[in-house]
Amino acid sequence: MEENKGIRINKYLSEAGFCSRRKADELIEQKRVTINGKIPEMGTKIFPNDEVHVDGKLIEAKEKPVYIAFNKPVGIVCTTDTKVEKDNIIDYINYPTRIFPIGRLDKASEGLILLTNDGDIVNKILRSRNNHGKEYLVKVNRPVTDDFVNRMANGIKILDTITKKCEVEKVTDYDFRIVLTQGLNRQIRRMCEALGYEVVKLKRIRVLNIQLDLPVGKYRDLTASELSTMKELLKGSNKTNEPQAKASKKPTRKFSGKNRRKN
Known part of the structure; x- marks a missing residue:
């Protein structure tokens, strides 16, 4: 719902999945609809925080699905608890409706x-x-040495477990790419520390099929094509919280062109 303009009552009831607009008009004429306890006129608009009832039953608008990509700056915390963290992602983005992050990036990343x-x-x-x-x-x-790459790719013992095998590729003398399929707390930093390395900079450049293509601090809606591909990739995914295996027996795969970052 647009906060400033509002929407007509018949459209509100239709979008809430309660009835058609024509039927809504009939209900309004029959004085079976109330807005904040008052019987409305035809064409009355609904605004945020208004309460709409039909025959005494509260009708709530369906929340439109939101999917956005955001280039998080260093220093922003991925939490929805706006009372605890001052530099939190929700206040920073200031999106007009309720959203929450999928996973997290630590404050320094x-x-x-x-x-x-x-x-x-x-x-x-x-x-x-x-x-x-x-x-x-x-x-x-x-x-970055060959030994470092091989050991990172084949699993490192951290947090009382062994990380799953993953894709790792040297990019420059001091830079490497890594693809993770698990999300242990500060996983990459801990893996590097276990091998005597310190992370200087860490940037996530892809999630599933979504590539990072935004300036720092900016966000955008996922495209219809991105969303369609993502949902296709997620078909058959398990939604329950199952225990993680300590080690993966799947062979390490090489980077393919489609997985590389687009420059």
Whole structure:
């Protein structure tokens, strides 16, 4: 609903899935509809926080699905608790309707994070058993060696578990790409620390089929094509919270052209 303009009562009832606009007009004529306890005239508009009842039953508008991509800056915290964290992602974006982040990026990291009001899609993306890839570009404080790449790719012991095998590729002497299908707390930083490296910069550049293509601090709606592809990738994904295996036996896959970041 547009906060300033409002929408006509018959359209509101239609979009809420209660009845057709024609039927809504009939209900209004029959004085069976109330807005904030008062019987409205034909064409009366509904605004946020208005309460609409039909025959005494509260009618709530369906929430339009929202899917946005956001390039999170360093220093922003991925939390919906706006009372606790001053520099939180919700206040920073200031989106007009309720949304929440899909997963998180720690405060010191930047890059792509998706936000939505669709709880089902959140669960499907986050479950590590679903093997949905998230790609990162990482800069470290020491030269990236073949040994480092191999050990990162084949699993590192952190947080009393062994990370799942993953795709790792050296980019420059101090930069590498990594694709994770699990989301342990500060996983990449902990993996690097276990090998004696320190992360200097960490940027997420892809989630599933969604590529980072935004200036820092900006967001956009997912395109119809992106959303369609993403939902296709998520078909059959498990939405329940199952325990994670300690190690993956799947072979490490090489980077393919379609998974590379578009420059």
